[in-house]
Amino acid sequence: MSLKRSTRRRLRDVGAYAALIAVIVVVVATADREAISKNFLDGDTWKGMWPDIILIGAKNTVKYTVIAFAGGIALALLLALMRLSPLRLYRWLATVYIEFFRGLPALVVIIFMALGVPLAFGWTPPGGTIGAGLIALIMVSGAYMAETLRAGIQAVPKGQREAAQSLGMNGFWTMVTVVLPQAVRIVIPPLTNEFILLVKDTSLLTFVGMQADQVELTSFGQQGLINYSNASPLLAIALVYLVISIPASQLVAHLERRQQRAAR
């Protein structure tokens, strides 16, 4: 064939577009549009969910995320400091904890805390099953964030610590006023990512059951599905999740760009 290279490329592009259009045509032609609109876009169902989907579902999802994130950070800081401790036992304990909880599905930990612990010890954590589930999320997210924080602390140049020490500052003040503020800046983008993952992980709390006013988005959608015998609630909660998580990941991208600029 003696076609020019640019001509050949154009032909290949046309082929790719044609294939995509063919797939779309087939999907649209074979889709049961009536079933879709009846099951996902049912007007009465959408109206019936309003405003509880926001005032209860989204509110609780955000609330659980914030609680799990705040608790997770506090635990992660403790674990990170233990990982960096001069005492071998502390380093070892932190490593075992982190590897253990990163190796388990979050759902297993949630079920264990909410259902296993009360069954085994006759003790219910504060806040009932939701409280127990949140403790589980804190335990798991703390393990993930500990490694991020440790890396951030270690990324602060050694000279910073030495400068603080040479001024007579003790280990505590060196950490609090000099090392941690710089470490936190370094780890803000990865921690925001962890926050987004937590938004989605709060859906796992669905498994442990909750009271009407404790319902988060996934439970809300699932209950709606049953109550209305209609799948519209699932589409609705999916949209609300996206409204929360897409701006958050845009924020991460923004923070990363800003940090790259600052590093220059």
Next chain:
Amino acid sequence: MSTPAIQVSDLHKYFGEHEVLKGIDFHVNQSQVVCVIGPSGSGKSTLLRCVNRLEEPTSGKIFVEGIDITDPEVDLDAVRSRIGMVFQQFNLFPHMNVLDNLCVAQRRVKKRSKSEAVEIARQTLEKVGMADRENTYPAHLSGGQQQRVAIARALSMNPDMMLFDEPTSALDPELVGDVLAVMRDLASEGMTMMVVTHEMGFAREVGDNLVFMDDGVILEEGDPRQVLGDPQHERTKLFLSKVL
């Protein structure tokens, strides 16, 4: 003769198998300026860093104003708060403005009130010619300005002595002069100083004593003009012929 400001005796330091300091004996008297010169890897920075125990001596004794700082019982933070240190890479705190860089240790270590710390900070900034930059962040200062702020940060603790670890080595040549001028002022006010440097001019003019180190030992020491003008040791001659 009063107690020396710094007295080092039979100091050894190993990094793993490698012996960096091989039995150092020397002292710095009150109000004296001692410059330490020598090729890189000679152990001069390690020696300086042992004096406030940023490096842990392997064996030997170091006395600061008569106090044995190698004693495990010693209050190291208290000792360090009386020894100012200036680093090659400045090591200002990048997340704080100039004023906060000077105040944080005053507040946390000296337990000074905020207003007192700010007042002292402003006085020392005035001294190093940086009074107009107190709200600036380190990233917006030149290397020479950063180093002068770093000197002011150390001075705001009212130290009894100052350690300088190659304070001008990371600077562009045209910025070296301002930093040396500040150090010269400090020396003329009677500050006790130990300076690891490659600035032979400074060592000759300002130094009361010059120490030449090579391969972990002090090969030669004495009056700077004497050591620089008429070195006795072959290795000193060789080194000086390369740097002068």
